[in-house]
Amino acid sequence: MRLLVLGAGALGGYFGGRALERGLEVVFLVRPRRAAQLARDGLRVESPLGDIRRAVQTAERAGPGFDAVLLSCKAYDLEDAIAAIRPAVEAGACVLPVLNGLAHMDTLNDAFGPAQIWGGLAKCQATLAADGVVKHLGDWRWLTFGEQDGRMDGRAAALAEALGKSKGLEAEAVPDIQRRMWEKLVHLGTVAAGTVLMRANVGEIVRAGGRDFLLALLERNAAIAAAHGHAMTPAFLDSYRALFSDPASAYTASMLRDLEAGGRTEAEHILGYLAEAARRAGVEDTLHAMALLHARAYDQRRQAGRLA
Template sequence: MRMLVLGAGALGGYFGGRALERGMEVAFLVRPRRAAQLAADGLVVESPLGDIRRPVATLAEAGPGFDVVLLSCKAYDLDGAIAAIRPAVEAGARVLPVLNGLAHMEALNAAFGPDRVWGGLAKCAATLTPAGVVRHLGDWRWLTFGEQDGRMDGRAAAFAAALGASPGLVAEAVPDIARRMWEKLVHLGTVAAGTVLLRASVGEIVRAGGQGFLLALLDRNAAIAAAHGHPMTDGFMAQYRALFSDASSTYTASMLRDLEGGGRTEADHILGWLADAARRAGVDPALHDLAHLHARAHDQRRAAGRLPS
């Protein structure tokens, strides 16, 4: 199978590199600066599960001939990403988005139709350094996807089989991707709101006396999901109550890393979307509104050039 990866950033670079290791034909659709880095140094991934350093194929424009487009852009770049991948999708490729949240699904379905868009999620912590190195943080390496209606028509399963399972990647096609995406949003909405608002890791928040705050966020996110038809299981809630009670945890949201690095955030697409979903569900949105406001104030300060150097 042939895969087109939009960008070669943290997730695109990581999963694209692992696909290359499995013998899949992969091309990266990248901007000129990233193309120059890849031409000079190849794709470089540093990971506790095995490093990657190899030459890769890059494209300046999408075209036909691909089975899957891996979409791993930031949510605020989605409009440009849709335009960039359109030639490949209209030629028959399926879109596998691994963006945070759920807001992007409506835009992708409107652009291409739900039959061409899979649901997807990545459980993988990674970052792209200024030198162009993809740095894998920890051992999360899961890529999960499936047709939105759960029909399992064979294409997603074939793609999962092509990626296979290896020490650096576990790919799975599932019939219940909508439920799993809501599970990730409950988890993500908790860590993003908590670590962004308090500017600290989960463990630091717990040690400061904030365990109850994190668990209240988790419960509210679970209530939002349940009101929208996706209740969390007892096992899920037990797992994440333990995660958000761990005083030794160094876990932070990528949104906090973006914020502390002076970058743009996906606050509107995650925290703002959850706050609106809470209102629709009759759940108190106060904690989400506060976290959203905090991140938006950062974005305003960034736009004004007033961030600390």
Template sequence: MRMLVLGAGALGGYFGGRAMERGLDVTFLVRPRRAEQLARDGLRVRSPLGDIDLPARTAAAAGPGFDVVLLSCKAYDLESAMAAIRPAVEAGACVLPILNGLVHIEALNAAFGPARVWGGLAKCAATLTPEGVVQHLGDWRWLTFGEQDGRMDGRAAAFAEALGKTRGLEAEAVPDIQRRMWEKLVHLGTVAAGTVLMRASVGEIVRAGGRDVLLTLLERNAAIAAAHGHRMTPAFMETYRALFSDPASAYTASMLRDLEAGGRTEAEHILAPLAEAARRAGVPDELHALALLHARAYDQRREAGRLPARM
């Protein structure tokens, strides 16, 4: 199968690289600076699950001939990303978005139609170093996706079979992708609100006495999901109660890493919708509102050019 990856950053570079290892025909749609980097050094991934050093094909514009477009941009870049991939989608490609949150699905459906848009989520922590190396953080390696109507006999299932399940990547097509995306939002909304609000990792928050704050966020996010028809299972809640109670955990949200790097955050695409959803569902929203206020205050300082030289 032919795969177009928008960008070759943390997630695009990681999953695109693993797809290349599996023998898929992968092209990275990148800006000139990243294209030069990849032409000079190839795609470099450093991972506890095995490094990648492979030549990478790049393109400056999308075109026909692709089966799948992996959309791994930040949520605030969605509009420009949709314009960039439109030629490939209009020529027949399906879109696999692994953006954080849920609001992007509505925009993609409006632009391309639900039949061309899959639901998707990634469970993978990675970052792109200034030298252009994709640094995989830990052993999370899951790529889960599915067609919105739940079909299991279409292109999504074929793509999952092509990617397979290996040491560095476990790809799975599922019939209940909407529920899976809500599960991720419950988890992500907890770690994003908690670590951004406290400017600390999960373990640091727990050791400081904040375990109950994290667990309260988790319970409230689960209540928001239930109000939208997606009740979390006991096994899910048990897993994430343990994760958010671990005093040794170095886990942080990518939103906190973006904030500490002085960059843009996805607060308006994750924290803001969750705060609004809490209010609509009658779920106490003061923690969500406080985390959102924290992020927006940071945005004000950033826009005014008053961030410290090193966050």
């Protein structure tokens, strides 16, 4: 299969590199500066599951001939990303978005139609260092996706089979991708709101006495999901109660890393979406509103050039 990867940052670089290892033809759609970096140094991934360093194909414009597009941009870049991939999608490629949250799905469906848009989620902690190295921060390596109508006989299933399951990547096509995306939003909304409000990782919050605070966020996010038709299973909740109770955990959200680096965040896409969903569902929204306010106030300072 032929895969177009938008960007070669944290997720695009990691999953694109693993796709290359599996024998797929991969082209990275990147800006000139990143293209020059890749031409000089190759794609470099440092991972506890095995490093990658290899030459890659890049392009500055999309074109026909791709089976799928891996869309790994930040939510605030979605409109530009849609314009960039449009030639490939209009030529027949399907879109596998691994953006955080759910708000992007309506935008993509409106742009291209739901038949070519898959649901998708990545469970992978990675970051792009200043020197262009993709640093994989743990052993999370899961890429889960599926066609919105639940079909299991189309290109999503074929891509999952081509990517397969190996030490560095476990790809799976599923018939219930909407539920899976809500599961991720419940856990992501918890870690994002908690770590952004407290400016600390999970273990630091727990050690400071914040376990009940994190668990309250988790329960409220689960209540929001249930009100929208996607109740969390007891096993799911038990696993994340344990994660958010671990005093040794270094887990944090990419939103906090972006904030600490003085960059833009996906607060509106994640925290804003959950705050509005809580209000629609009649779920107590004070914690969500405070997290969103915190992120918006930070953004005001960033835009004014007043960050420390």
